[in-house]
Amino acid sequence: MSPNKTIENNTAGPEKVQNYQVIVIGAGAAGLMCAATAAERGRTTIVLDHANKMAKKVLMSGGGRCNFTNLYVEPENFLSQNEHFCKSALSRYTQWDFISLVEKHGIEYYEKEHGQLFCKNSSKDIRDLLLTECQQVNAKIQLKCHIEKIEALAENRFEITTSLGCYQCESLVIATGGLSIPTMGATGFGYQVAEQFGHKLVPTSAGLTPVTFNGKLGQAFKTLAGNSISVEVSCNGASFKSAMLFTHKGLSGPAILQISNYWRRGEPLTINLLPDTDITEWLQTNIEQRPEIQLKTLLSTQFSQAVAGFISDLLALNCKLKQLNSQQIAHVVEKLEQWQVYPDDVEGYRVAEVTLGGVETNDISSKSFESGKQPGLYFIGEVLDVTGHLGGFNFQWAWASGYAAGSYV
Structure with a gap:
C-alpha cells in the first residue's frame, strides 16, 4: 500500500478530490465485470488497481487461453463455509450469459473436457472484452494506483487516499482477489479492508495447488x-x-x-x-x-x-x-x-490458482454483495470465502458476483 513514486499517469494531482458514485478496487475479472455493469446503469464508476496491467490472472490463465467458464456450473462446484451463499448470484448470471457475451464480441472458443471452455486464440480476447465493455459505458480504469487509506465518511460515503490523490464515492467495491500467485501482484489488502470494517475472516490457504x-x-x-x-x-x-x-x-x-x-x-x-x-x-x-x-x-x-x-x-x-x-x-x-x-x-500460494477461505459470507448479502456491517461497502470474487473447482468455475464466480454487485451499487 506504499505509494509508487514513478507513476506517469497521475492526472488528478494530490489536492483535487475526485468524486464517483462507484469505486471498484481491483482490476481483475470480478472488478471489471462489476464496473461495466454499474456504469451501464448510469453510475459514474472507476476501477483502481496498484498493478501496471489489468486482468493479469485472466491473461495467464488456462495456459494463455483462459478457461473462462464451464458448461456445467452447479453450486456443488464451489467450496464455502456457507454452501448456499453462491446460489443466488450463479442463478442470476449464468455460464450461458457469459457465453453470450463472448459470442457478442466474436471470440472463438472450444470445449476442452468436462465442459471447460477456452479461447481458441488467446486470453487477451477476454481481457479485451472486459476493457471494451468498460469503455462502452465510460467506466474508467486507473492503474498504478496504490491505496493508502480508506475511511468511512458521514452519509455513507467513503474516502480513498491513494498515491494518485484522493477519491470519494457512495459505493465501494472490494474486488482484490486472494493471496494466490503473489508475483502477479496478489496481496491480502481485501482482507485488511474487511477486518477494518468488522468482518470476520475464514482462515485462508492455498487452493488448486500441486x-x-x-x-x-x-x-x-x-x-x-x-x-x-x-x-x-x-x-x-x-x-x-x-x-x-x-x-x-x-x-x-x-x-x-x-x-x-x-x-x-x-x-x-x-x-x-x-x-x-x-x-x-x-x-x-x-x-x-x-x-x-x-x-x-x-x-x-x-x-x-x-x-x-x-x-x-x-x-x-x-x-x-x-x-x-x-x-x-x-x-x-x-x-x-x-x-x-x-x-x-x-506447493503453496506461489503456484496456487486460488485462495481458499477469505471474507466470511454470513455478513454479506448473497443478493447484492453489500456488507451487513458497513452500508455501501461490497465484496466480490475471490476475496470472499467462495472457491470453485478447477475448470472455469472461479471465473464464473467472478462474472456472477461482479454482475450481482454491479446491479446494486
Missing part, C-alpha cells in the same frame, strides 16, 4: 517427472477423475489440483491408478490368457515403461503372472485401486 513429497517417494517421483497418467484421487469424501502429473517436487495435474482443496496435512490421498478398469477381472483374465509374462510387462501395457517399473517396485513382486498366489493377487488389486500416499505439503 502437492509435495520428501523422502523415498519424493525421490521416486522426481525420476518420473513429466509422466502423466489418468487416475481417480479421493480425500475427505471428494473424488476427481482426471490426469495426474509426476513432478520434481511431487504430484500435480488436474486431479491433484482439484483434490488439494480437500486435503489437510497428515491425511492420505487414495489413488486408483486404473479408474476405468475392473482391476480384479483384468488381472484374472491375463493370468489365464498370458500366464508366462512378467507382472511388470503387463503393467507396461497400461503405463509408460518408467511408471510401470515404479509400480512394479511399489508392489515388490518380480514374478510371472502364473506365480501369483491369491494373497498376492489381492495385494496387486488393492495397490492399484487404493494406493495411499501421504503428501508432506502443498
Whole structure:
C-alpha cells in the first residue's frame, strides 16, 4: 500500500478530490465485470488497481487461453463455509450469459473436457472484452494506483487516499482477489479492508495447488517427472477423475489440483491408478490368457515403461503372472485401486490458482454483495470465502458476483 513514486499517469494531482458514485478496487475479472455493469446503469464508476496491467490472472490463465467458464456450473462446484451463499448470484448470471457475451464480441472458443471452455486464440480476447465493455459505458480504469487509506465518511460515503490523490464515492467495491500467485501482484489488502470494517475472516490457504513429497517417494517421483497418467484421487469424501502429473517436487495435474482443496496435512490421498478398469477381472483374465509374462510387462501395457517399473517396485513382486498366489493377487488389486500416499505439503500460494477461505459470507448479502456491517461497502470474487473447482468455475464466480454487485451499487 506504499505509494509508487514513478507513476506517469497521475492526472488528478494530490489536492483535487475526485468524486464517483462507484469505486471498484481491483482490476481483475470480478472488478471489471462489476464496473461495466454499474456504469451501464448510469453510475459514474472507476476501477483502481496498484498493478501496471489489468486482468493479469485472466491473461495467464488456462495456459494463455483462459478457461473462462464451464458448461456445467452447479453450486456443488464451489467450496464455502456457507454452501448456499453462491446460489443466488450463479442463478442470476449464468455460464450461458457469459457465453453470450463472448459470442457478442466474436471470440472463438472450444470445449476442452468436462465442459471447460477456452479461447481458441488467446486470453487477451477476454481481457479485451472486459476493457471494451468498460469503455462502452465510460467506466474508467486507473492503474498504478496504490491505496493508502480508506475511511468511512458521514452519509455513507467513503474516502480513498491513494498515491494518485484522493477519491470519494457512495459505493465501494472490494474486488482484490486472494493471496494466490503473489508475483502477479496478489496481496491480502481485501482482507485488511474487511477486518477494518468488522468482518470476520475464514482462515485462508492455498487452493488448486500441486502437492509435495520428501523422502523415498519424493525421490521416486522426481525420476518420473513429466509422466502423466489418468487416475481417480479421493480425500475427505471428494473424488476427481482426471490426469495426474509426476513432478520434481511431487504430484500435480488436474486431479491433484482439484483434490488439494480437500486435503489437510497428515491425511492420505487414495489413488486408483486404473479408474476405468475392473482391476480384479483384468488381472484374472491375463493370468489365464498370458500366464508366462512378467507382472511388470503387463503393467507396461497400461503405463509408460518408467511408471510401470515404479509400480512394479511399489508392489515388490518380480514374478510371472502364473506365480501369483491369491494373497498376492489381492495385494496387486488393492495397490492399484487404493494406493495411499501421504503428501508432506502443498506447493503453496506461489503456484496456487486460488485462495481458499477469505471474507466470511454470513455478513454479506448473497443478493447484492453489500456488507451487513458497513452500508455501501461490497465484496466480490475471490476475496470472499467462495472457491470453485478447477475448470472455469472461479471465473464464473467472478462474472456472477461482479454482475450481482454491479446491479446494486
